[in-house]
Amino acid sequence: MRTWSRSLLSAEFSVAAFRPSGVITLTTDFGLREPFVGVMKGVIHSRAPAVKVIDLAHDSPAFEPLEAGFWLARSWQYFPVGTVHVAVVDPGVGTERAILVVEVQGHLLLAPDNGLLAPLAAEGKLDSVRALGFESLHKFGIDVVSATFHGRDIFAPVAAELAAGRCQPQDLGTPANIAHGGYQPAKAERNLVEGVVVAVDRFGNLITNIERDMLVGNAWGWAVTVGSRKVELRHTYGHAEAGEYLALVNSFGVLEVARCEGSAFEGLGVGKGAAVRAVFTPENAPKNAQN
Amino acid sequence: MRTWSRSLLSAEFSVAAFRPSGVITLTTDFGLREPFVGVMKGVIHSRAPAVKVIDLAHDSPAFEPLEAGFWLARSWQYFPVGTVHVAVVDPGVGTERAILVVEVQGHLLLAPDNGLLAPLAAEGKLDSVRALGFESLHKFGIDVVSATFHGRDIFAPVAAELAAGRCQPQDLGTPANIAHGGYQPAKAERNLVEGVVVAVDRFGNLITNIERDMLVGNAWGWAVTVGSRKVELRHTYGHAEAGEYLALVNSFGVLEVARCEGSAFEGLGVGKGAAVRAVFTPENAPKNAQN
Amino acid sequence: MRTWSRSLLSAEFSVAAFRPSGVITLTTDFGLREPFVGVMKGVIHSRAPAVKVIDLAHDSPAFEPLEAGFWLARSWQYFPVGTVHVAVVDPGVGTERAILVVEVQGHLLLAPDNGLLAPLAAEGKLDSVRALGFESLHKFGIDVVSATFHGRDIFAPVAAELAAGRCQPQDLGTPANIAHGGYQPAKAERNLVEGVVVAVDRFGNLITNIERDMLVGNAWGWAVTVGSRKVELRHTYGHAEAGEYLALVNSFGVLEVARCEGSAFEGLGVGKGAAVRAVFTPENAPKNAQN
Helix, strand or coil: CCEECHHHCCCCCCCCCCCCCCEEEEEECCCCCCCHHHHHHHHHHHHCCCCEEEEEECCCCCCCHHHHHHHHHHHHHHCCCCCEEEEECCCCCCCCCCEEEEEECCEEEEEECCCCCHHHHHCCCCCEEEEECHHHHHHHCCCCCCCCCHHHHHHHHHHHHHHCCCCCHHHHEEECCEECCCCCCCEECCCEEEEEEEEECCCCCEEEEEEHHHCCCCHHHEEEEECCEEECECCCCCCCCCCCEEEEECCCCEEEEEECCECHHHHHCCCCCCEEEEEECHHHHHHHCCC | CCEECHHHCCCCCCCCCCCCCCEEEEEECCCCCCCHHHHHHHHHHHHCCCCEEEEEECCCCCCCHHHHHHHHHCCHHHCCCCCEEEEECCCCCCCCCCEEEEEECCEEEEEECCCCCHHHHHCCCCCEEEEECHHHHHHHCCCCCCCCCHHHHHHHHHHHHHHCCCCCHHHHEEECCEECCCCCCCEECCCEEEEEEEEECCCCCEEEEEEHHHCCCCHHHEEEEECCEEECECCCCCCCCCCCEEEEECCCCEEEEEECCECHHHHHCCCCCCEEEEEECHHHHHHHCCC | CCEECHHHCCCCCCCCCCCCCCEEEEEECCCCCCCHHHHHHHHHHHHCCCCEEEEEECCCCCCCHHHHHHHHHCCHHHCCCCCEEEEECCCCCCCCCCEEEEEECCEEEEEECCCCCHHHHCCCCCCEEEEECHHHHHHHCCCCCCCCCHHHHHHHHHHHHHHCCCCCHHHHEEECCEECCCCCCCEECCCEEEEEEEEECCCCCEEEEEEHHHCCCCHHHEEEEECCEEECECCCCCCCCCCCEEEEECCCCEEEEEECCECHHHHHCCCCCCEEEEEECHHHHHHHCCC
């Protein structure tokens, strides 16, 4: 499995101690039909009653760590410095896959090393990456470990200990690399950006991995193609007629293909993994500038 | 767009200051598959760590502000006085639609002016209505505003400031009217009430806009028709055989058509928008009185 | 309706007072599309602002108390002693079915007497069982009772009073039995265990009522059959190829039939209620031991 070398990280070892905010976020593919998430919260509360747990997402597509990782990479920064972000989309639970503890700008992320952290790593912001040493868990009273529910038996208690300020990342493991897990950032050239649909949201919007910064120059000069369909770049959903397709840079900073008051996913018949191209054609700029 | 004149409001300007309870409720059509709701909570917690956020509903049908507004109008009163209720079902996000701050009996509601607040306004209980002045947001450090996620960039920080007691509704905007957004209350005459199905709940119950008070006189004298089907008025679900259809005044004070241990929606083949009639026929009263 | 005699309970009357942890868990079949759960939290918060409410599950299949009860029996122990667990899967709401308050190892459970508590009762751990006396509710200011939403009007306020330490189980009702509600534990003989699929989880795993302890001796000597399909017992999901079926003792201590990175439910075409057999065949042991 390919990995990013640690030399890409902005700082190999952080020296400042982690200072918990008392908040833990949870991202899983567990859904809410069974009590899996609730039980994780029970474990966290039992160890750290004063900690606040905030759900980030639990209905992520099952077994798809990259999609959960994409959203996590776009969300952690809206929480206070000192937050512990736990992400468990983990088809390899119980095998020898590592569990990583990552520091980024005063936040901690805890996730299996299966690509979930690759979208964040690709942004090159990580301050440290460590693999959890299972033997070090005993120090914190974490002993009973099932083979199939590490969310409850490892992630929840470790997050609780970190959020309660009773341990530091360096107490939990040794420096490690992050697995790509198949994640591919978009490729940007001067007048051409090529990416893919990384997620289809609940509204049927096609979320891509093309970043705002890749669309340099006059934004309105870019023409977007998804599948075989050309769509125009607009400022927001409301700047189109009901039923019309549009592209926009969404609130998470990436290109999105949407349908006004409808589902681009259903209407266009393209979904996750579909190729998306943006081509800079300066002559388009005047026509769309008023959007 | 038709509006309710402010003269219908029970008091045009409230004089008493809003006294926050420290609770915010959230109603959205964002679902829980993506981290939209979680990120709103991150923003709220970052500004007001002591505030408690309670989810009211997030799987409301997308783009249907009237249904979300119906439920909100039936739910806010179960929270403590001083609660801030945020509702974001907002297909017009990023366009010039207003955002309203409404006072009702010591509670605040924050929602786009697209009909979401119409069901509440129709009850005539509002104490004040103001449109958020975007320029006034700067005073509270709310500057970065995306075109597509006002839930995170406007609603969440404004609610946090209000719930933390750092601003009052009158700091945020000027008096305004409320758009109907197509909302129609039921019509009640002496012996005839005509309404519609406003929501189908998860159990397949058909929830109508016919209020308990419209069914005056001997309740058991009313015969209910939905689509072409007549159903009998009962006291509760359990007072029918499995599979049988019934009408009842539900726990939110409106007429509902249900199927005992089943789905009226699936069984009757009628859904949102279907006409519902209740006719007072006194001769029915004795027969149903024991229900 | 069959009941378990109280003599099966580990102690007929608990003498120690209930000492609340300040946590309430909620299990319902209400979903999150409508504000039913949110309104329950509003009622709890209005009475007991310092209490923390944790969602256990809300997307349980509607009208199926046994499945909710199965998960509850496997989850309560992950919360701190002193937690009040509220479970409302209640097709008989408004009829004369009792509401039970049960004590188990310092926890309280509050549920309708329709079989929901049968999976827990079958484990024989209960310390006391009482039926809520509706007339005793007046003492705690619980007066307005709808016929259709006892979750809001009875369960939530009673749980709040208990979690706030303002009343004890013995203030609320008199000793009672627990209805079976059709619940059948698995039957275990020496070399044969016969159970059923009690739940299909979100991943399509088939969860059975066969307990770890029933698979005595060398675990790897057991052959599992679900429907007409034989599957091998493994240690965890990862110890199989993608697409392969396996059986394992899951993290809640029961036998589960799964498909590696897929859905056993969809692949095998068997679901809830399907017969599951485990047969001890010692000659299998060596072959599977390395799993």
